[in-house]
Amino acid sequence: MTSKQEKLTALFKSARVVPVLTINRLEDAVPLARALVSGGVRMLEVTLRTKVAVDAAKAIIANVPDAIVGIGTILNADDLARAEELGAKFGISPGATPQLLKAAAASNLPFAPGIATASELMQALAHGFETMKFFPAEQAGGIKALRALAGPFPQVQFCPTGGIGETNAPTWLAEPNVIAVGGSWLCQAVDIKSGNWAGITAMCERTVKSAKAA
Ligand code: 3PG
Numbered sequence: 001m002t003s004k005q006e007k008l009t010a011l012f013k014s015a016r017v018v019p020v021l022t023i024n025r026l027e028d029a030v031p032l033a034r035a036l037v038s039g040g041v042r043m044l045e046v047t048l049r050t051k052v053a054v055d056a057a058k059a060i061i062a063n064v065p066d067a068i069v070g071i072g073t074i075l076n077a078d079d080l081a082r083a084e085e086l087g088a089k090f091g092i093s094p095g096a097t098p099q100l101l102k103a104a105a106a107s108n109l110p111f112a113p114g115i116a117t118a119s120e121l122m123q124a125l126a127h128g129f130e131t132m133k134f135f136p137a138e139q140a141g142g143i144k145a146l147r148a149l150a151g152p153f154p155q156v157q158f159c160p161t162g163g164i165g166e167t168n169a170p171t172w173l174a175e176p177n178v179i180a181v182g183g184s185w186l187c188q189a190v191d192i193k194s195g196n197w198a199g200i201t202a203m204c205e206r207t208v209k210s211a212k213a214a
Contacts (some may be wrong), residue, residue: 002128008110009131011068012159012180015043016173016211019186019204020072020161022049023055028192029056032066036056036196040203041186045092058086060134063090067101069131077103084109092159094181096137103126112129112159118138121153131157131179138163143175150177166207170214 012018014195019036021044024027029052033044044067046057053071070090071083080103083091088109093100096113104111105127106182114133115121117140124132134146137160142150146158160172161182186207191199 003109004108004127005131008112009157010114011043011090011110012100012131012157014043015068016180017169017186017204018043018045018159018180018182020182021046022184022189023056023192024050024054026052026055026059028195029059031195032058032061032187032192032200033067033069035200036187036204037064037066037200039186041204042066043068043070043156043180045182046088047073048069048075048082049073054082054086057088058093069166073084074100076100080104080107080109080111082139084158087198094133096124096132098123101129104129118149121156121167125153125156129153130155131159134158134160136162137172137181138168140210143172144147146175146177148174166203166210169207170210173211173214185204209212 166183
């Protein structure tokens, strides 16, 4: 494993839960990040799914020093370069095209490709990645699928996302090849829209508590 990968693996292991942030209004970025950090959740995946995503990530980096900001929904080499330029600490993709894997292997950004099948996983392994996002986790076969992948690929560690929430997060975290879980349940669209920062902090506190017990 390369040192940039070791960095990402260590980040996942210490975080255990990683919120997937979709920020539509720039002014929500900093209070949202503060709410997550207050709840004990520091590793944040800001997805490139909205027009303000890059500025939102920059605002969080500038104003919330305790947040460890990464970029999610990285789809190609340009997205990867944008993440590196803005000072992200890590990058995550829902998938793994050959072009993206090549660019990520050449970049200094700690990066987790997304996989849902053995063949995708093997492509990621061929580019030197051993820590991966399993996406969409529940929809792609859930824990049974992940256990099946552990057979031929014991060296791979996962952060599953997709369909994970407060109730099933501890079950996923109890799997030996799961180092963290991610998802949008920690900062739901309805709470962001209404500015329910206290509700987001409370959700984080509950999840962190149950993750520690898992
Ligand atoms: C992701 O990019 O990881 C997913 O959108 C998260 O899925 P969820 O919304 O089901 O948590």
